[in-house]
Amino acid sequence: MTAPVTSLSMPAYQPPFDIPPIITYAVPAFVLLILIEMIVVKVTKRGRYEMRDSATSLAMGLGNRVMGIAFGGLAFAAYLGAYQFRLFDLGWTWPVMVACFFAEDLAYYAFHRIAHERRFFWASHVVHHTSQHYNLTTALRQTWTGTLGLNFIFWLPLVLIGFPPLMVLMFSAISLVYQFWIHTELIGRMGPLEWVLNTPSHHRVHHATNAKYLDANYAGVLIIWDRLFGTFVSEDDKEKPRYGIISQLGTFNPFRVAVHEWVGIWRDVRGAKSLREALGYVFGPPGWSPDGSRKTSRSIKQAWAAQQQSAAVPAE
Amino acid sequence: MNLEAYLAQWIAEAPVLAGSAAVVVFMIAVAALLGFRNTAKIDALELARLAEAEGARVEDSVIAPNARQALARLSGGKLMVARVMGTDVSARIAPIGALQVAFRKGKLSARFADLGFPPLHMRLQAPPSWLAELAGEPA
Numbered sequence: 001m002t003a004p005v006t007s008l009s010m011p012a013y014q015p016p017f018d019i020p021p022i023i024t025y026a027v028p029a030f031v032l033l034i035l036i037e038m039i040v041v042k043v044t045k046r047g048r049y050e051m052r053d054s055a056t057s058l059a060m061g062l063g064n065r066v067m068g069i070a071f072g073g074l075a076f077a078a079y080l081g082a083y084q085f086r087l088f089d090l091g092w093t094w095p096v097m098v099a100c101f102f103a104e105d106l107a108y109y110a111f112h113r114i115a116h117e118r119r120f121f122w123a124s125h126v127v128h129h130t131s132q133h134y135n136l137t138t139a140l141r142q143t144w145t146g147t148l149g150l151n152f153i154f155w156l157p158l159v160l161i162g163f164p165p166l167m168v169l170m171f172s173a174i175s176l177v178y179q180f181w182i183h184t185e186l187i188g189r190m191g192p193l194e195w196v197l198n199t200p201s202h203h204r205v206h207h208a209t210n211a212k213y214l215d216a217n218y219a220g221v222l223i224i225w226d227r228l229f230g231t232f233v234s235e236d237d238k239e240k241p242r243y244g245i246i247s248q249l250g251t252f253n254p255f256r257v258a259v260h261e262w263v264g265i266w267r268d269v270r271g272a273k274s275l276r277e278a279l280g281y282v283f284g285p286p287g288w289s290p291d292g293s294r295k296t297s298r299s300i301k302q303a304w305a306a307q308q309q310s311a312a313v314p315a316e
Numbered sequence: 317m318n319l320e321a322y323l324a325q326w327i328a329e330a331p332v333l334a335g336s337a338a339v340v341v342f343m344i345a346v347a348a349l350l351g352f353r354n355t356a357k358i359d360a361l362e363l364a365r366l367a368e369a370e371g372a373r374v375e376d377s378v379i380a381p382n383a384r385q386a387l388a389r390l391s392g393g394k395l396m397v398a399r400v401m402g403t404d405v406s407a408r409i410a411p412i413g414a415l416q417v418a419f420r421k422g423k424l425s426a427r428f429a430d431l432g433f434p435p436l437h438m439r440l441q442a443p444p445s446w447l448a449e450l451a452g453e454p455a
Contacts, residue, residue: 024332031339035346042350049352050402051344058340065336069329073322130432132404137343248406250399250433260432267429 013083013164016092022173030180034136040186047135047185052252054137059254060127061140067147075152079165088162100163101221104155104171108220111154113231116215116297122286123261124149130257132244134207139183144258175220179203189235198223201235208241211304214297246287246295261286356400357383366407367396376446378424380438387417387426387436389446397426397436408433412450419443419451 041047090096115125124143131138143149158168179198187200194201198219206217216233219226226232235241249257265282272278277290287296356362358379367374367390374396377388384400395415398407408428416427424443427435443451 027336027339031343034343038347038350038352042352048403049347049350050354050404051347051352052402054347054352055340055344058343062333062336062340066333069326069333132401132406244404247408247430247432248401248404250397250401250406250408252401253434256431256434260430263431 013166014092015164015166015170019166019170022170022177026177026180030136030140033181037136037184037186041135044186048133049135049137050133053131053133054135056252056254056257057131057137057141060144060257061142063144063254063258064140064142064146067144071147075147076165076169078152078156079159079168082156083159083165086160086162090162090164092164092167096163097167100158100167101171101174103158103161103163104168104175105220105222106225107155107158108172108175109218109225109229111151112218112220113229114154115151116218117285118283119261119265119286119288120282121149121151123265124151126245126261126286127257129207129245130249132242132248134183134185134204134241134243136180136183138207138243139180141257145262178221183207194223194234196222196224202226202232204241204243205233205235207243209244209246210239210242211300212236212239213241214301246297246300354403355384356403356405358386358398358400358405359383362405363388363396363398366398366405367409370396370409372396372409376444378438378440378444378447385436385438387424387438387447395426395450397428397433399433399436406433415450417447417450419448424451 037047038049041049090099111121112125115121124145127143128138128141131141143151146152155168155172159165182198182200182203184200185204189201190197190199193199198217198221202217202219202223205213208214213233216231217223217226218231223232249260251257251260268281269278272281273290280288280290285296285298287294287299292299360374360377360379363374363377363379363386367388370390372390372392372394375389375391377386379386386396386398388396388398390396390409393412394409395412395417396407396409397415398405408430410428414428418425418427419440422439422441423437424440424447425435425437440447
């Protein structure tokens with residue numbers, strides 16, 4: 001995080017303080033909290049753990065770090081490149097940092113929503129949703145292909161506006177650390193905080209495959225974006241979330257988990273009969289097919305809504 | 317960033333990665349010690365439930381002797397493969413043509429064009445006629 005800044009002759013760029021390696025510092029807390037959660041689950045029988053599932057999640061987290069070292073520089077270079085064309089020199093002031101926190105969280109919302117709505121970005125993000133469990137190890141089940149899958153482009157507008165790249169990265173890291181603790185079934189609802197913050201309850205809905213819960217709660221730190229843009233769904237006590245993805249994986253192999261959707265895209269594109277079909281397979285919604293024979297979130301929700309409606313109409 | 321700096325970054329990160337790997341192994345060991353190693357079993361009821369969730373019903377099925385894998389013929393000309401994933405069961409439903417089925421020397425193999433659902437292999441004494449037909453074997 002604190003890396004190659006000194007050679008840049010851009011005063012607005014350099015932070016007035018050393019940015020600590022936020023994620024590295026958070027890792028011991030992650031480990032401790034996971035161990036505590038495992039013990040609580042064991043003792044209280046609330047929540048679920050499965051050794052192989054957790055092993056896969058932890059391996060994905062480690063692989064994500066490796067890929068970050070290998071390719072993270074590309075994203076950083078893109079931020080620096082974009083920063084050359086910034087509209088304003090915002091610099092490192094408190095008001096700018098507050099604005100950057102909100103802007104980063106909005107950028108995360110945009111990224112996250114599109115990562116669910118467009119297969120090209122879903123191919124990386126799907127990894128995070130492949131566990132059928134929902135516990136703190138699920139938080140670490142991260143993509144290996146995020147940078148190569150161009151996820152960083154959603155934060156480029158921030159540096160183009162003039163937020164220093166390191167400031168954007170700092171708030172991205174804070175957001176990532178924040179999102180760790182919300183991956184648990186041990187915490188219920190949190191009162192008034194539910195209005196403003198992304199909480200375990202809100203994020204359980206996001207990870208659920210129940211038709212009612214699909215495509216909801218994309219928030220990073222603040223749930224206000226979902227409330228503003230109409231994607232908020234609250235957890236229903238009568239409908240327990242079922243976790244994972246629509247087509248649950250049949251493997252714990254981290255390599256298969258990491259690339260299965262990319263390979264799926266490749267196979268579909270190879271079999272496409274036209275450019276339109278090929279583009280649909282890559283940039284259409286996950287599950288898109290030319291003849292509509294596969295399921296998308298929308299088709300699942302429509303079928304569910306129709307079922308609800310017919311159930312609500314009293315029989316004559 | 318030049319190659320030297322890139323390599324220096326890897327060298328600097330190597331101890332952190334090694335430590336992280338050790339912590340991962342430790343946490344998996346703790347999970348094992350705490351007994352999070354339960355395994356689900358597939359039976360006819362589970363297959364029926366999985367099929368029903370997709371608006372289909374099971375016409376016939378074969379379940380592996382260890383009850384960890386199964387292949388079922390569903391209504392509507394579809395096949396379902398199911399596999400135990402820890403305490404859960406994952407299933408795929410597809411038209412018959414989307415699955416490559418082979419039966420050789422008492423071993424059934426069913427393969428999807430899906431990297432996320434590896435091929436299913438199970439031992440069977442004698443496949444039912446529909447399965448033998450699918451595998452191109454005489455019933």
